[in-house]
Amino acid sequence: MAGLLNRIKAFGRSPEGRRLIAQGKRMASDPRTRSEAKRLFSRLRKRPPH
Numbered sequence: 001m002a003g004l005l006n007r008i009k010a011f012g013r014s015p016e017g018r019r020l021i022a023q024g025k026r027m028a029s030d031p032r033t034r035s036e037a038k039r040l041f042s043r044l045r046k047r048p049p050h
Helices: 002-013 015-029 031-046
Strands: none
Touching: 002 015, 015 031
């Protein structure tokens, strides 16, 4: 499991990872996108477990 976390950290430090993190921050700051994400997460939480 530590190997996977190290790979995730390395990706976050890469140019592509930084670009995706910045894009995610921009999307999270948009009120419309945030409300859509909240709605999706609430639907996922209400699903019965398989």
